[in-house]
Amino acid sequence: xxxxxxxxxxxxxxxxxxxxxxxxxxVSDIARExxxxxxxxxxxxxxxxxxxxxxxxxxxxxxxxxxxxxxxxMAKLAHDEGLLLDVxxxxxxxxxxxxxxxxxxxxxxxxxxSLNELRTAMKAGVRHIVVxxxxxxERIERLHAEGLPAPRVQLRxxxxxxxxxxxxxxxxxxxxxxxxxxxxxxxxxxIDRAKQSKAMQFVGVHCHxxxxxxxxxxxxxxxxxxxxxxxxxxxxxxxxGGGLGVAYVGGEHAPSITEWSTHFKAAAAELVGDxxxxxxxxxxxxxxxxxxxxxxxxxxxxxxxxxxxxVDGGMSDNxxxxxxxxxYEAFMPTNVEAARTKPARIVGKxxxxxxxxxxxAHLPESLKVGDLIATPVTGAYGHSMASNYNKVPRxxxxxxxxxxxxxxxxxxxxEDLVRLDIL
Ligand code: LLP
Numbered sequence: 001x002x003x004x005x006x007x008x009x010x011x012x013x014x015x016x017x018x019x020x021x022x023x024x025x026x027v028s029d030i031a032r033e034x035x036x037x038x039x040x041x042x043x044x045x046x047x048x049x050x051x052x053x054x055x056x057x058x059x060x061x062x063x064x065x066x067x068x069x070x071x072x073x074m075a076k077l078a079h080d081e082g083l084l085l086d087v088x089x090x091x092x093x094x095x096x097x098x099x100x101x102x103x104x105x106x107x108x109x110x111x112x113x114s115l116n117e118l119r120t121a122m123k124a125g126v127r128h129i130v131v132x133x134x135x136x137x138e139r140i141e142r143l144h145a146e147g148l149p150a151p152r153v154q155l156r157x158x159x160x161x162x163x164x165x166x167x168x169x170x171x172x173x174x175x176x177x178x179x180x181x182x183x184x185x186x187x188x189x190x191i192d193r194a195k196q197s198k199a200m201q202f203v204g205v206h207c208h209x210x211x212x213x214x215x216x217x218x219x220x221x222x223x224x225x226x227x228x229x230x231x232x233x234x235x236x237x238x239x240x241g242g243g244l245g246v247a248y249v250g251g252e253h254a255p256s257i258t259e260w261s262t263h264f265k266a267a268a269a270e271l272v273g274d275x276x277x278x279x280x281x282x283x284x285x286x287x288x289x290x291x292x293x294x295x296x297x298x299x300x301x302x303x304x305x306x307x308x309x310x311v312d313g314g315m316s317d318n319x320x321x322x323x324x325x326x327x328y329e330a331f332m333p334t335n336v337e338a339a340r341t342k343p344a345r346i347v348g349k350x351x352x353x354x355x356x357x358x359x360x361a362h363l364p365e366s367l368k369v370g371d372l373i374a375t376p377v378t379g380a381y382g383h384s385m386a387s388n389y390n391k392v393p394r395x396x397x398x399x400x401x402x403x404x405x406x407x408x409x410x411x412x413x414x415e416d417l418v419r420l421d422i423l
Contacts, residue, residue, distance in 0.1 A: 001340040001362035004331035005250040009375040010042030020333040023400030028335040032407045034269035036295040037313035043401035045289040050081035065242045065282030068380040073408035075099035086280045090117040100112040127153040144199030153208040157187045159225045163210040163218040166324045170211030206240030216263040223267035231272045244284040248377045249327045283380040290379030301415010315355045316389045330361045333374045338364035
């Protein structure tokens with residue numbers, strides 16, 4: 001195994017004397033100052049991806065899917081860069097509003113929005129609500145009857161498209177908890193009902209076929225179906241979801257956001273009216289902007305079996321390998337160019353054998369206890385899906401840019417672990 005492939009590292013990554021720098025900051029210095037594990041984001045990279053998306057799809061047409069990674073600094077960054085925010089729960093809406101993102105730059109999602117979530121969103125005046133079910137149509141009608149203003153709504157449509165990705169993150173097929181099925185007439189029934197309702201203003205249709213999708217033909221297929229529907233129901237707005245895959249390991253290559261956009265253009269050209277087309281990327285904005293840095297705690301070699309390398313995090317800061325069997329790479333941020341010839345399994349510190357970060361990793365022979373190792377491409381669905389399993393405090397998040405590293409989420413403390421407990 002050679003050195004870590006550079007295309008998996010953030011945009012501003014450089015190497016000085018074997019040491020990795022992100023945003024002009026030495027990764028080992030950040031680890032020393034903030035401890036490990038730590039998520040380090042390349043702020044320039046985040047901003048560059050936002051620019052790229054806006055350039056590809058147009059001003060006010062890109063909705064950042066905040067579930068991929070959200071904290072106050074990220075909400076501000078996405079907003080400052082001109083992105084709208086997709087919030088999928090009342091909690092995500094709270095973080096966005098609390099960060100100063102105006103409600104009319106937020107879009108509310110979710111397959112089971114509570115009355116309270118809808119009430120908060122309607123009171124605040126979100127840009128639109130993506131309605132997912134007949135029950136939700138009823139809830140909006142009830143809230144409007146209570147005196148809340150009629151919201152703009154898009155309806156989430158399940159277009160009946162099967163995509164190539166893990167079944168847990170595939171959402172466009174008929175057998176799905178999400179949206180109104182196109183195939184069985186529910187979509188048309190819901191659209192008619194929304195159009196007739198005085199409690200809401202029907203503005204368009206939405207689909208999201210799945211996440212970490214590499215096959216661009218899956219997107220064009222769904223886009224064609226949705227464009228036909230948008231024309232039929234005279235939608236002012238059409239949202240084509242997120243879902244663009246990213247490369248996690250060497251040998252994997254994903255389409256760029258710009259390439260992704262070209263695959264929608266032919267379908268969008270078939271729109272008859274001046275329907276506005278939106279997208280909702282999450283992973284492709286943030287995933288490869290970040291690395292996670294751990295410290296090696298134990299190395300156990302079992303002759304004829306394998307070597308286990310235990311780090312000071314694990315499934316609590318990155319549940320993706322356990323949940324989806326996702327692959328990652330590892331390397332030493334203090335010895336970036338070293339050949340990675342030592343095979344090992346990288347595991348976390350949690351009390352179960354399934355707590356594996358990388359089944360078949362390769363690291364430099366020199367690796368020893370106390371060294372740092374990093375996993376790249378951990379910017380999406382890592383911190384946002386982190387847990388306190390085994391009462392492990394969640395790691396901090398650092399944004400590095402122009403030689404300075406700013407802490408944007410502090411590490412949880414032991415006190416945080418009991419702050420909700422009542423004696
Ligand atoms: N729009 C909607 C309605 C979504 O449900 C999602 C993701 C997105 C946009 C953004 O998709 P992206 O561009 O990030 O693929 N935890 C899983 C991914 C779950 C995706 C959920 N929905 C993972 O770690 O792979």
